[in-house]
Amino acid sequence: MPVITALIALSGHIALLLWGTRMVQTGIQRAFGPSLRSFLGRTLSNRFKAFLAGLGVTAILQSSTATGLMASGFAAGGLVDLVPALAVMLGANVGTTLIVQVLSFDVAAVSPALILIGVLMFRRAQNPQIHDLGRVFIGIGFMLLALHQLLGVLTEYSDTAAFQAILGAISQMPVLSLLLAAALTWAAHSSVAVVLLVMSLASKGLLDPYQAFALTLGANLGTAINPVVEGQTGHDLSAKRLPVGNLVTRILGITVVFALLEPITAWMTAIDDDGARLVANFHTAFNLAVALVVMPFLTPFANFLVRMMPQRLDETDPGHPRYLDxxxxxxxxxxxxxxxxxxxxxxxxxxxxxxxxxxxxxxxxxxxxxxxxxxxxxxxxxxxxxxxxxxxxxxxxxxxxxxxxxxxxxxxxxxxxxxxxxxxxxxxxxxxxxxxxxxxxxxxxxxxxxxxxxxxxxxxxxxxxxxxxxxxxxxxxxxxxxxxxxxxxxxxxxxxxxxxxxxxxxxxxxxxxxxxxxxxxxxxxxxxxxxxxxxxxxxxxxxxxxxxxxxxxxxxxxx
Missing domain, CATH: 1.20.58.220 (Phosphate transport system protein phou homolog 2; domain 2)
Structure with missing residues (x-):
């Protein structure tokens, strides 16, 4: 019975974390979505501006998937070159780590104030933008509250046999753990929520740094799957170049880092032993390293993607022009x-x-x-x-x-x-x-x-x-x-x-x-x-x- 109670409590708090994350994303999209899309479109002239734009837009939206879908739309429509679009995705991957950095500190005490401010803005404001920003404040408050409650439940049930068995299975099969985190992230549509969950476990010492880093790599893999699955459909493979390119860079980065995970873990734990900070720093460092390594090779990589996924017009697609010869x-x-x-x-x-x-x-x-x-x-x-x-x-x-x-x-x-x-x-x-x-x-x-x-x-x-x-x-x-x-x-x-x-x-x-x-x-x-x-x-x-x-x-x- 205690195990069932613990699972229900954990599931409820995780659901609240996911819902809070969704409220932040939808609130920002409703308040600033068209402006952010226009800003992103204007900055896609070169790879460096595009990288910074992807970082900034994703830091605001808190959704690399949303940024990826916008950039994919530009690239698939032929509005921008594939190279700056790939740079946007590299920036988006870094941008999504920023809220994890903020929430790695103990800021749960401000959650009631954020929810109160958000409700007042949501219910009272006549301005639609302020109304939507109220939704954002409520979402952040829910995220902080969910994390605080998660830590309480994890502390209470950390010594139970069932919980120890689950953690033991994770530690013995790091590859399976990585794939499990990827599946959870894909299903939840939020790498932020999954990384925050891993961070909560690590902060209580329930996961050692090696396990936590493996799960974090899985979350980075899962979030790259969403734009591939949810992007434009049809027989024209060229519409998938950008999301597939982003997924390929993630897979290559994860493969290299996973192979070197033991020395990386030893080096990072020597610098800082706080579990939550370790996960947040590893998450950011991984995405920054991938961006720095891949950025100089974007042009040949883009050419490779074009060769592998040539444009094929689907005559049944009503959005494709038929007469523009x-x-x-x-x-x-x-x-x-x-x-x-x-x-x-x-x-x-x-x-x-x-x-x-x-x-x-x-x-x-x-x-x-x-x-x-x-x-x-x-x-x-x-x-x-x-x-x-x-x-x-x-x-x-x-x-x-x-x-x-x-x-x-x-x-x-x-x-x-x-x-x-x-x-x-x-x-x-x-x-x-x-x-x-x-x-x-x-x-x-x-x-x-x-x-x-x-x-x-x-x-x-x-x-x-x-x-x-x-x-x-x-x-x-x-x-x-x-x-x-x-x-x-x-x-x-x-x-x-x-x-x-x-x-x-x-x-x-x-x-x-x-x-x-x-x-x-x-x-x-x-x-x-x-x-x-x-x-x-x-x-x-x-x-x-x-x-x-x-x-x-x-x-x-x-x-």
């Missing part, structure tokens, strides 16, 4: 037609997203929302491919008409991508919130939103026709739709308030969601109009630069 760039007029045809694929994807959004107004299927978010990723990938294709055409080969058409294609492609972003970042989260809270739109409200989405679909098809024809008559029709949507939003808001006054319960529950959706749908329509109708009308001199014109002796008059 590189050889056509020698004849710009053909290349522009190919790019225009590719942009029409974005129209099809966005139309599917709108249809799925309408269905989600009443659906209870959470998976459908996840599938819609994946379609936004397809929009992003296709838009990026179109932009790179068009900007790689030699400007000297373009006539004035070609330059104008190139601008039209880029503008429409970007407008479609922005419309998809509004769906992904605004509309879908509102619909997800409806599911979480169990709300329903009133029948009238649902019909109203459905009609607007249908109208958006019709306007999207009109925008696609205008994109191909550049007919000013179609441009006027589409531009008028902006007025229609403005009027529809105003009338919809008035109708919504009338239903509230009648005491409609469903309307009251979903009030803020309904009004937000009206605004978001109008914004999507604005992107469609601005990216197609406005350029045509501006060329014809039919578009005012401002809605305020100068009349009556210079006095501003609204048009």
């Amino acid at each position: 590189p050889s056509a760039k020698e004849t710009p007029v053909v290349a522009l037609q190919a790019a225009a045809r590719e942009v029409l694929r974005l129209v099809d994807v966005l139309e599917d997203m709108l249809a799925g959004t309408k269905a989600a107004l009443s659906s209870t299927d959470r998976r459908a929302l996840s599938l819609l978010r994946q379609k936004d990723n397809i929009l992003d990938r296709l838009n990026t491919a179109v932009k790179h294709y068009l900007t790689s055409i030699d400007p000297e080969e373009l006539s004035e008409a070609d330059r104008q058409r190139l601008s039209e294609i880029l503008l429409f492609s970007t407008g479609l991508e922005h419309a998809g972003d509004v769906l992904d970042q605004n509309v879908l989260p509102h619909l997800a919130k409806r599911l979480r809270r169990g709300f329903k739109f009133s029948e009238e409200g649902q019909r109203e939103l459905g009609r607007l989405i249908d109208r958006l679909g019709s306007n999207l098809r009109t925008a696609a026709a205008l994109f191909m024809s550049q007919d000013e008559r179609v441009a006027r029709l589409l531009a008028d739709e902006k007025i229609v949507f403005r009027k529809a939003e105003r009338e919809g808001t008035d109708e919504h308030f009338r239903r509230l006054q009648k005491g409609d319960v469903e309307t009251a529950e979903s009030s803020s969601l309904h009004l937000d959706l009206l605004r978001d749908l109008k914004q999507i329509n604005s992107h469609l109009v601005a990216s197609t109708a406005y350029p045509v009308l501006e060329r014809q001199g039919e578009l005012l630069q401002s809605r305020i014109s100068q009349q009556n002796g210079g006095r501003p008059v609204l048009n």
Whole structure:
């Protein structure tokens, strides 16, 4: 019975440690994720800046997996060279050791204060960023509390026969221990949590330094597996170059260090005999050593990865461009037609997203929302491919008409991508919130939103026709739709308030969601109009630069 109680207590405290680690990661990603991704993308110009950026971003995110997935996305999309992307991963591996260094000191006493501050920020703050940072403080507090409780349980049950038998098995089979730690880290998605657990055992003398170091090497192996498993899938092996390269460097480093583990252990224990500090220092030293050794050889290593994993296009992948023929760039007029045809694929994807959004107004299927978010990723990938294709055409080969058409294609492609972003970042989260809270739109409200989405679909098809024809008559029709949507939003808001006054319960529950959706749908329509109708009308001199014109002796008059 005591053994069962001890296992339940250990499992609970480990679960709290994992949950605290996850809260820190998700809180930081929600608060600073887009900024960190942009920062990472800007620093991938050379290996040294990329190494420091990977270290810094991971130190903030506390997830080398998250950094690895971001860098893999850049590399797989051809946005950065493989060499700086590999350098990012080396930096990320060092960055993830920093919180272990901090928590190797006895700072458990501050956990209640951190949780209190975090709860106040999470519940009271109107600023979404402060709200998310509150989540981070709560997570750190949970991690410290879990570590403190772990130490208590380990101390209480350290002399039991079952516990000694487990530790004895670990000490007799260091290779198996390494693989066990790797499996735990892969399953937990957190090398930080596993290394902190090892550190807790070592601090109480329950693991000798050699055992602790072997388990720490396993945690470093496990965390390199996650980006390989969770990265982009498909038949194109080139998308796996970065995570596989990171895994290979880890395996090579672990093999060498494991072979030399006995002299390394003797040297490090001669410097410091504190178990927790030993684990933290070994963890950091291992990743620093791997980075220093591998950094000079990144170029030949990257070339090797390219040869071993050549790019293979998967024709069934909807995110892969189908019509962007590189050889056509020698004849710009053909290349522009190919790019225009590719942009029409974005129209099809966005139309599917709108249809799925309408269905989600009443659906209870959470998976459908996840599938819609994946379609936004397809929009992003296709838009990026179109932009790179068009900007790689030699400007000297373009006539004035070609330059104008190139601008039209880029503008429409970007407008479609922005419309998809509004769906992904605004509309879908509102619909997800409806599911979480169990709300329903009133029948009238649902019909109203459905009609607007249908109208958006019709306007999207009109925008696609205008994109191909550049007919000013179609441009006027589409531009008028902006007025229609403005009027529809105003009338919809008035109708919504009338239903509230009648005491409609469903309307009251979903009030803020309904009004937000009206605004978001109008914004999507604005992107469609601005990216197609406005350029045509501006060329014809039919578009005012401002809605305020100068009349009556210079006095501003609204048009």
